[in-house]
Amino acid sequence: MKPGPTGWEVVIGLETHAQLSTVSKIFSGAPTAFGAAPNSQACGVDIALPGVLPVLNRGAVERAIRFGLAIGATINRRSVFARKNYFYPDLPKGYQISQYEAPIVQGGALVIPTAAGAKTVRITRAHLEEDAGKSLHEDFHGMTGIDLNRAGTPLLEIVSEPDLRSAEEAVAYARALHALVRWIDVCDGNMQEGSFRCDANVSVRPLGETRLGTRCEIKNLNSFRFLERAIEYEARRQIELLEGGAAVVQETRLYDPERDQTRSMRSKEDAHDYRYFPDPDLPPLVLSEQWIEAVGAALPELPQAKRERYQRELGLPAQDAVTLTQSRELAEYFEAALAAATPAAVPAKTVANWVMGELSARLNEAGTDANRSPVGPAALARLLGRIQDRTISGKIAKEVFDAMWAGEGEADAIIERRGLRQISDQAALEAVVEAVLAANPRSIGEFHAGKEKAFNALVGQVMKATGGKANPQQVNELLRRKLAR
Amino acid sequence: MISGASLTELRAALDARRVSSVELARAFLARIDRLGAQLNAFITVDPERTLAQARAADERIARGAAGPLTGIPVAHKDIFCARGWRTTCASRMLADFVSPYDARVIEAFDEAGAVVLGKTNMDEFAMGSSSENSHFGPVRNPWDPACVAGGSSGGSAAAVAARLAPCATGTDTGGSVRQPAALCGVAGIKPTYGLVSRYGMVAFASSLDQGGVFARYARDLALLLNVIVGFDPRDSTSLERPREDYARELERPLSGLRIGLPREYFGPGMDGDVREAVEAALAALRRLGAVTVEIGLPNSRLAVPAYYVIAPAEASSNLARFDGVRYGYRAADYEDLTDMYCKTRAQGFGPEVRRRILVGTYVLSHGYYDAYYLQAQRVRRLIAQDFASAFRECDLIVGPTSPTVAFAIGAKTTDPVTMYLSDIYTIAANLAGLPAMSIPCGFGRGGLPVGLQAVGPYFSEARLLNLAHQYQGVTDWHLRAPRGFEPERPE
Numbered sequence: 005m006k007p008g009p010t011g012w013e014v015v016i017g018l019e020t021h022a023q024l025s026t027v028s029k030i031f032s033g034a035p036t037a038f039g040a041a042p043n044s045q046a047c048g049v050d051i052a053l054p055g056v057l058p059v060l061n062r063g064a065v066e067r068a069i070r071f072g073l074a075i076g077a078t079i080n081r082r083s084v085f086a087r088k089n090y091f092y093p094d095l096p097k098g099y100q101i102s103q104y105e106a107p108i109v110q111g112g113a114l115v116i117p118t119a120a121g122a123k124t125v126r127i128t129r130a131h132l133e134e135d136a137g138k139s140l141h142e143d144f145h146g147m148t149g150i151d152l153n154r155a156g157t158p159l160l161e162i163v164s165e166p167d168l169r170s171a172e173e174a175v176a177y178a179r180a181l182h183a184l185v186r187w188i189d190v191c192d193g194n195m196q197e198g199s200f201r202c203d204a205n206v207s208v209r210p211l212g213e214t215r216l217g218t219r220c221e222i223k224n225l226n227s228f229r230f231l232e233r234a235i236e237y238e239a240r241r242q243i244e245l246l247e248g249g250a251a252v253v254q255e256t257r258l259y260d261p262e263r264d265q266t267r268s269m270r271s272k273e274d275a276h277d278y279r280y281f282p283d284p285d286l287p288p289l290v291l292s293e294q295w296i297e298a299v300g301a302a303l304p305e306l307p308q309a310k311r312e313r314y315q316r317e318l319g320l321p322a323q324d325a326v327t328l329t330q331s332r333e334l335a336e337y338f339e340a341a342l343a344a345a346t347p348a349a350v351p352a353k354t355v356a357n358w359v360m361g362e363l364s365a366r367l368n369e370a371g372t373d374a375n376r377s378p379v380g381p382a383a384l385a386r387l388l389g390r391i392q393d394r395t396i397s398g399k400i401a402k403e404v405f406d407a408m409w410a411g412e413g414e415a416d417a418i419i420e421r422r423g424l425r426q427i428s429d430q431a432a433l434e435a436v437v438e439a440v441l442a443a444n445p446r447s448i449g450e451f452h453a454g455k456e457k458a459f460n461a462l463v464g465q466v467m468k469a470t471g472g473k474a475n476p477q478q479v480n481e482l483l484r485r486k487l488a489r
Numbered sequence: 490m491i492s493g494a495s496l497t498e499l500r501a502a503l504d505a506r507r508v509s510s511v512e513l514a515r516a517f518l519a520r521i522d523r524l525g526a527q528l529n530a531f532i533t534v535d536p537e538r539t540l541a542q543a544r545a546a547d548e549r550i551a552r553g554a555a556g557p558l559t560g561i562p563v564a565h566k567d568i569f570c571a572r573g574w575r576t577t578c579a580s581r582m583l584a585d586f587v588s589p590y591d592a593r594v595i596e597a598f599d600e601a602g603a604v605v606l607g608k609t610n611m612d613e614f615a616m617g618s619s620s621e622n623s624h625f626g627p628v629r630n631p632w633d634p635a636c637v638a639g640g641s642s643g644g645s646a647a648a649v650a651a652r653l654a655p656c657a658t659g660t661d662t663g664g665s666v667r668q669p670a671a672l673c674g675v676a677g678i679k680p681t682y683g684l685v686s687r688y689g690m691v692a693f694a695s696s697l698d699q700g701g702v703f704a705r706y707a708r709d710l711a712l713l714l715n716v717i718v719g720f721d722p723r724d725s726t727s728l729e730r731p732r733e734d735y736a737r738e739l740e741r742p743l744s745g746l747r748i749g750l751p752r753e754y755f756g757p758g759m760d761g762d763v764r765e766a767v768e769a770a771l772a773a774l775r776r777l778g779a780v781t782v783e784i785g786l787p788n789s790r791l792a793v794p795a796y797y798v799i800a801p802a803e804a805s806s807n808l809a810r811f812d813g814v815r816y817g818y819r820a821a822d823y824e825d826l827t828d829m830y831c832k833t834r835a836q837g838f839g840p841e842v843r844r845r846i847l848v849g850t851y852v853l854s855h856g857y858y859d860a861y862y863l864q865a866q867r868v869r870r871l872i873a874q875d876f877a878s879a880f881r882e883c884d885l886i887v888g889p890t891s892p893t894v895a896f897a898i899g900a901k902t903t904d905p906v907t908m909y910l911s912d913i914y915t916i917a918a919n920l921a922g923l924p925a926m927s928i929p930c931g932f933g934r935g936g937l938p939v940g941l942q943a944v945g946p947y948f949s950e951a952r953l954l955n956l957a958h959q960y961q962g963v964t965d966w967h968l969r970a971p972r973g974f975e976p977e978r979p980e
Contacts, residue, residue, distance in 0.1 A: 048590055052810040054583065055570045055592055055689040057724050087806050089853070091830055098809020150814065279853035281862060284695035284803055286725050 014239040015207045015216060016174045017128075017166035020181055021159045022191040023135070023199040024067045030134050030158035031058030031101060038197045042151035046137075050156045052096035057285050060085075064158035065289065067190035068108045068132050069299045071160060074188050074306055075127055077112025079296050085132075085286040089279040093150050094137035102161075104280045107131035108289065114164075115308050116180040117326050118173055125177050126165040133159050154198075160190065166205065166216065171235040175228050178202055180307075187307055187332040201226045204235055207252070208242045217242070218252040222259050222266055234259035238266050310335055318342075318352040327360050334359065337374035337381050344385030350392045358388060362405050379408045387415035400424050400472055428475040430482075433466075436474070437482045440465045451487055459483065491516045492652040493976025496561055496709040499655060503550060503560045510550065510560030514543035514604050516977075517562045521606065521653050524974060528629045528651055530644040532567045533575045534607035542604045549602055558716060559602025564654035566645050567608035568615055569700075570689040571595045574605070578691045579613045579623035582811045582818045582837035592689020593721045594658055594700050601716045606654050609644030613839045614808065615665055615693040617641050618911040619901065622841040627898055630673060631971035632937050636895035639669030639911075642703070646673035649703045650938075651974040656704040656713055662693050663796050664890075664915025666701035667927035671890035671940020674929045676957060676967060677703045678710050681947045682922030683728035686721030692807040694800035695726075697919040705967045707928065707957035711736035714950060730948070738955040744778030746956065749883030751786045754914055760893045762933025767889045770930035770941045770960065774887070777959050784879045784886065788871045792917040793909055795872070798852050798865035799920075804842075805849025811837060844905065873921040880946045885956060889914055890927040890940035918944045928957045929966040938966070 029036055032049035049056045072079045086104035109130035115122050135157040140149035162181065168174045182200055185191040193200050202225045207217035222238055225231040237259075242252050256275075257266040282288075305313075311325040320328075329335045338359045345355050359374075363384065367374060387408065391401050396419060407418045419425055427433060440462060441448060447465075450458035466479045491513060494502070502508045518536050525531055539562075546560035570576045570588035572595075577583045591599065598605070612622040620628035620643025628643035630636040631651040638647040642659030646669035649657050659666040661679035670677030678701055685700035692698060702713040714735040721727040750771070755764070771781055813819035813833030820832035838846070852861035879886060891911055901908040918925035923944050930941035941960075945953045961967050970976060 051815055053570070053590070053816070054576065054578070054586070054588070054691040054810070055687075057688055057692075059723060059725055089806050089809060091809065091812060093812075093814045093826065096810060096815060098812060099806050277855045279806070279850065279855075279858075281802060281806070281853055281858070284726075285692075 011211055012208050012239075012243050013211050013213070014170055014235070015166045015209060015219075016168035016171075016235060017205040018164045018168070018174060018177060019203040019205070020162045020164075020178065021135075021201050021203075022162060022181075022185045024064050024158040024160055024190055025192050026061055026063040026067070026158055028061060028063075029156035030061045030064045030132065032156050034156065036157050038194075040153055042140075042149070043153060046152035046155055050096065051152055052098075058101060058283075060286060060289065061158060064132060065108070065291070066295075066299055067158075068130065068160055069291065069296055070188050070303060071130060071162070071185065071190050072109035072112065073296070073300045073303055074184060075109075075112035075114055077127060077130070078110045079291060080106060080108055080110055081291050082106065083108040083131075083289045085283045085289065086280045087283045090276045092136070092139075093148060094139045094152070094155070096137065096152060096155055100134060100136060101283055101286070102133035103131035106288075108291075114177065114180055114184065116173070116176045118176055123173070125167045128163040128165050130160050130162040133161055135159050166207075171232045171239070174204060174235055175232045178228060178231055183307060183330060188303060195226050198226060202231055204231060204238075206235055206238045206242070208239055208246065217246075218254050220252065220254065220266070221256045223256060223269065225259060230259055230261055233261075233264055234266055237264060241266065304332065307332075307335070318356075320352060320356055324353075324356050324360065328356060331373065333374040334364070337363070337377065340381035341384045341388075344382045345388050348385070348389035348392050350385070350388045354388055354391070355385070358384060362402060366409055378411060379405065383408060383414060390415055390419065394426060394428065394475065395419065396424055396426050397472070397476060400426070424473060426475050427470050427473050428478060430478065433470075433474055433478055433482055436466055436469050437479065437486060440469060441486060448487065459487070491977065492520055492655075493970070494655065495706045496558070496655055496704065496712050497706075499561050500557070504555065510543040510546035510604055511540060513560060514539050514562055514606070517606055517654060520651075524651060525648075525653055527634055528631055528638075528647050528653075529626050530610055530628055530638075530647040530651070530653060531564070531607040532577055532579060532610050532623075532625050532644070535574065538573065539604060539606055546602050546604055556600065556602040557712060558598065561603050561656070562606045562654055563598055563603045564606045564609050564645055564648045564657040565595065565598070566611055566642050566657070566659045568611060568660050568691045569595050569658060570691065571605065571608070574608055576608070576691070577624070578615070579611045579625055580838065580842070581624045583691075584624060584818065586817055588689075590689065593686035593723065594717050595689065597717050597719065598658075603716075609642070609648055609657060611644055612641035612665075613842050614691065614804070615641040615660055615662055615698075616804070616841050616845055618664070618668055618908050619896075619898075620644060620647075620669065621898060621902055622839055624839060629898070630895045630937070631974050632674060633895065633935060635897055636935075636937065637672065637898050639672030639891070639895065641665040641669075642677075642701075643669045643673075645703050646670050646675055646677065649673070649675045649705060650971060652970060652976050656702060656709055658717070659701050659703055660690055660693075661699050661701045661915075661919065661925075662697045662800060663919050664912040666703065667890050667915050667925060667940065667942055668912060670703055670927040671929075671942070672895040672938065674932075674938030674940075674966065674969065674971075675703050675705055676707060676710055676926065676928045677701060678714065678926035678950065678953065679918070679924065680714060680718060680950050681728075681924045682919075683726050684718045684730075684948075684950075686719070686724040686727050688721050688723040688727075692803075694803040695807060696803060697796075697800060699919070707954050707961050708736060708739055710926070710957070711739060711951075711954045714954075733951065735951050735954055738951040739958040741955050741959075742778055743774065743956065743959050746774075746779040746885065747883040748774060748779050748781045749784035749879050749886040750781050751784055751789065751879070751886060751888055753786050753789045754888035758892050758913065759889055760933065763889050763891070763893060763939050766931030766933055766939035767941060770964075771887065773963055774956070774960060777963065779956075781887075782883050784882055786872075786875045786879060786886075786917065788868065788875050789917055791868045792872055792920055793913055795865040795868035796912075796916045796920060797848070797909060798861045799869065801845040801849030802853050802862050803849070805846045805853065808838075808842070808846055813837070841905070869920045872917050876917070876921045876923060876944070876946075884945070885949070885952060886944045887956075888942055890942035891915070894933040894935065894937035894939060914942055923947060924950045924953060926953050926957060928960060929969075930960075930964070931966055
């Protein structure tokens, strides 16, 4: 489905739930590992036995601080946990512990790449809360199974301002956020396991209108593709409603990927009164300056800073800077390779091209990260050094890289073993060129008749005769000279 | 002799091997068996479990490894989760719930070597002032079985008064230790909020709930506080403080002690017999060297209304977990999920609990939250400020624990507001988180006991017990036993 007719503006804000990568739950000592047998990772606190009490996990707080600092937000020195009350079988206490009026992270922004260049998306807030369990409606013959393993898993709910204007922008924001939370090690980003999921608030308004239209919230979008398609469908649905003279009703909707459409889940009238109030079991969360400073000091260089530095210091194009910073692993690989290749005077652009090209293609094929590449950054740098000192051509280098990837060893060893060293010996090349000319009189004729293609054919013949090892520049010069006679 | 002894005497007797823990346990179990039914003070007794613990205590004493309470029997309010024991909270909802874990208070008693006699009756989920709101029937007052024992920890207070146990645990959210202590003629103390871990104590109103203890002697209360007070990392509101010996000030003379008498507590509303007993106690304290000064707690009239917003608000949320899904009572027949919730909770909770859940849900609702809940929190701060100001003029505040002596069973059950006013003097200490106690100070109408309440600044438990001990040194109210419940004569 394509975006709706022109004349309308789509306004989107995202609420993202990032599962924090702590070993234990946010208010209990039970493990958070995914995929265990149902109810095997839920302790008394998680199943809400009478008399149990929550104890806040410091690791979850630390991750929230890290995220807040990474987006340049205000870290509230005092934040408050509140109870969100509602009944549901997979919510053991009958309330969810969340943060309501005073979240730990307030403000901040995320810079995202868009077709029209970098765009700043404002973040409203990010707060700590616990996840609920899972209701399993299949396999129980008219009954519902309850798995409380997920109950109490720490979440950071990240709420954006309604700054996004298209499904593509929403996806770019979600991708940038996904990359960031993984970059700073607060969330594993595994969308299949539900570690990173989005709710989208979508409204539309006539172009030029400044007031917001009535919004609908689409729940639980757990892939970038679903996010994009759900927003596109929803925007078109709302535009069609308005163009048909009808009104949009504020409601919560669900996206059905099979039908590729959203459908109503509950209207505003059915909305719960959650009866939020401060949780009397948990004192306000007060953060010390030293802790915040220590967390800040341990933050890695962030993607946006890296992008700016790559452009400013390395002269890389903006697109390269974005590509190289898609993951922290890739950026760190690039920087390590660059550092190792610099003494050999390999240009940054060459390193970037290889990391974005050969390496990334191989990594994608293998479905692995740069930090697990069989060709390490230093090994790649030595290979690039051999292009730089003209031992091999760029084309041969790709063959060497493939051999390295296959585990055949270091670049130099492969070059020697396979005899890939470039032929730059003038006399040797002259002999080959003369032999090729003698064998191809027709090409010579065509060349003199003005066909440039014939020249390329002759170069190809020389390269073929040398097994691709001839220095291409020398071959060119020699041929021109001989043909000119 | 045994059933009338203090903990100190029992300790000495056990250590000197004049009596064994098993003998002690048997003696109290026999009294419970013989006299307990008429009071309905216990919900669960389990003699085998008790005797097994007693045998272990005797072994520990024989090894020379006795702790402060090793071999000493205790009765626990049925609000504390105790592994292997039914923990009912006097509710149909938990009538068959056997806890898989121990509350911190239970652990502390176990570590000290105490022997559990049973779980005591109470108001359902600690909601009440008479121990009539129990799925297991009302507790009766040993001084007059037609009267209530007070509540919510009525079973514990009645058990100690009737010498069915030398000491017992309770919880105090708005007076639930002090008021039944007063009505049953025993001593009870609720320490500063945060000193006793709430871990494993079934929550009623988390910001007000505090564990406490009953005994007849002030010194016994000190020994018991030494056992149950302590930091617990499993309770985020637990306070981390250096250990203290709550008996250290018992012998201090009261000379120079400034006792504040809140004029608001001595106005109309207090029955004449209560006033007489309290005035006599004040005279005794003055004779001991204390000076009394009139003080003001100007916002005290707001304490009951603020409490009946905050406590139900927290309760409505705390009791949401009793939904029939994972444990506890579930209605037998239902149409769908909502119907299951409605029937389970309508059938599983008694009327007072349902009333408070409804009130609490209402005051937290959208549009009412500011007017009720936030307003009540403001009142709460004012009340705490009142106390802070008062404690600049006095060391402890003393007055009646309850405006009346024990009332007849059924007398107030139809009018919740009248019932709520039973706690008019006790609630403010919970709202402020202050330590408070009640000690017997005489008898009023119908020969029913009167309690004297003392409230102190934060962490002043040792001073409160000092007052109690000195007072008990010149009075014998705490030694009187209800008719029919006198301790056995020495053989």
